[in-house]
Amino acid sequence: MAHDIGRTDLGDHSGFTTRAVRAGQQRSQFHETSEYLALTSGYTFATAAENAGTFAGEVEHYNYSRVDNPTTTMLCDRLAALDGAEAAWPVASGMAAIFYTVLALTRSGSRIVSSRELFGSTVGLFTLMEERFGVHVDYVAATDMREWERALSTPAALVFCETPSNPVMRLVDLAGVSALAHQAGALMVVDNTFATPVLQQPLRFGADVITYSTTKLMDGQGRTVGGAILGTESFIIDQVKPWTRCTGPTMSPFTAWTVLKGLETLPLRVQAQSNSARQIAQALEQHPNVEQVLHPDLPSHPQYDLAQQQMEGGGQMLSIVVSGGTQGAHAFLDRLSLIDISNNLGDTKSLAVHCATTTHHSLTPEEREVAGIPDGLVRLSIGLEDVHDLLDDITQALA
Numbered sequence: 154m155a156h157d158i159g160r161t162d163l164g165d166h167s168g169f170t171t172r173a174v175r176a177g178q179q180r181s182q183f184h185e186t187s188e189y190l191a192l193t194s195g196y197t198f199a200t201a202a203e204n205a206g207t208f209a210g211e212v213e214h215y216n217y218s219r220v221d222n223p224t225t226t227m228l229c230d231r232l233a234a235l236d237g238a239e240a241a242w243p244v245a246s247g248m249a250a251i252f253y254t255v256l257a258l259t260r261s262g263s264r265i266v267s268s269r270e271l272f273g274s275t276v277g278l279f280t281l282m283e284e285r286f287g288v289h290v291d292y293v294a295a296t297d298m299r300e301w302e303r304a305l306s307t308p309a310a311l312v313f314c315e316t317p318s319n320p321v322m323r324l325v326d327l328a329g330v331s332a333l334a335h336q337a338g339a340l341m342v343v344d345n346t347f348a349t350p351v352l353q354q355p356l357r358f359g360a361d362v363i364t365y366s367t368t369k370l371m372d373g374q375g376r377t378v379g380g381a382i383l384g385t386e387s388f389i390i391d392q393v394k395p396w397t398r399c400t401g402p403t404m405s406p407f408t409a410w411t412v413l414k415g416l417e418t419l420p421l422r423v424q425a426q427s428n429s430a431r432q433i434a435q436a437l438e439q440h441p442n443v444e445q446v447l448h449p450d451l452p453s454h455p456q457y458d459l460a461q462q463q464m465e466g467g468g469q470m471l472s473i474v475v476s477g478g479t480q481g482a483h484a485f486l487d488r489l490s491l492i493d494i495s496n497n498l499g500d501t502k503s504l505a506v507h508c509a510t511t512t513h514h515s516l517t518p519e520e521r522e523v524a525g526i527p528d529g530l531v532r533l534s535i536g537l538e539d540v541h542d543l544l545d546d547i548t549q550a551l552a
């Protein structure tokens with residue numbers, strides 16, 4: 154977005170980690186090294202005409218922080234640079250990012266085709282949209298191209314998926330499903346929260362819109378709740394911004410500043426956490442009390458080849474199915490002494506959760522079965538602790 158206050162020009166320095174540290178930075182008249190935090194709700198104008206000009210769209214000047222703010226602009230420019238998107242828009246949470254994307258792309262009677270394997274609140278949102286606003290949602294199995302083909306043989310407004318999915322780590326073939334979405338006249342929307350642009354860049358495979366919960370790896374240290382929508386400039390300005398301007402799901406400048414600082418270390422953290430998750434997944438595959446390990450880097454993952462094609466690493470999330478169903482899973486969690494029980498994820502601290510009784514408790518047992526979430530499933534978000542300490546903690550808790 155415009156409003157230059159001293160934009161950093163990266164020139165030819167376009168490496169991913171360089172962009173993570175510097176893209177989008179604008180310096181104030183004080184030439185600070187760190188991104189500055191514009192903790193202000195309003196802005197002042199030299200003249201009444203200048204003020205009026207911002208309302209008429211003729212003067213480039215921040216106008217009100219419900220609409221935009223210098224620190225959130227820096228975050229958006231950095232996020233767009235990391236995914237190769239034209240533009241990004243900040244919102245108050247990952248769920249707000251999905252909701253405003255759906256609002257921008259649908260109207261009463263519109264059809265959404267979505268993978269079935271989704272974060273629980275996303276299913277809740279789609280159900281509300283169906284019940285209250287007459288949007289129709291058809292679900293397909295994330296991994297089944299024939300189901301995608303069938304569902305997208307008739308027109309749709311929006312195709313939605315999460316890949317890898319929460320918590321069963323199923324993948325969607327981004328190139329294949331994006332092509333089918335376009336044939337059906339739909340935009341392809343990907344919730345890329347688990348992979349982040351470090352491990353997967355959906356626009357490179359034909360997707361049109363990306364949503365993030367910045368709450369997770371982008372903040373990375375469990376401090377703030379936020380979200381972002383990425384897409385073309387016209388999608389963001391003409392279709393998303395009118396909704397957010399009038400309804401106010403604004404990301405606070407402080408959250409944007411925290412996430413900007415988080416992005417600087419995102420490549421390092423994600424690679425390190427993803428490597429630890431792979432090591433733990435490999436070790437747990439041999440454990441007698443673990444019935445199944447789900448991680449895209451394991452050759453036993455049913456979509457290992459697809460993971461190799463569209464991801465740069467399987468990520469820091471892994472799920473295990475422990476023996477003994479819900480009781481076994483709760484006993485395992487209660488015995489953990491280093492890893493915390495928490496339904497959050499993407500922190501430097503390792504976290505574990507029993508999905509059937511928390512994140513996915515609103516699904517019926519039948520819906521959980523269809524979504525592939527057995528009662529013994531525990532989701533682990535691997536942090537930055539020493540991997541040997543983590544393995545020791547998990548194995549003593551499984552004993």
Ligand SMILES: Cc1ncc(COP(=O)(O)O)c(C=O)c1O
Nearest residue numbers: 246247248272319346366368379
């Ligand atoms: C894949 C995925 N998408 C979206 C969300 C929602 O994010 P937020 O909690 O920031 O609204 C979550 C939260 O766990 C998630 O795991």
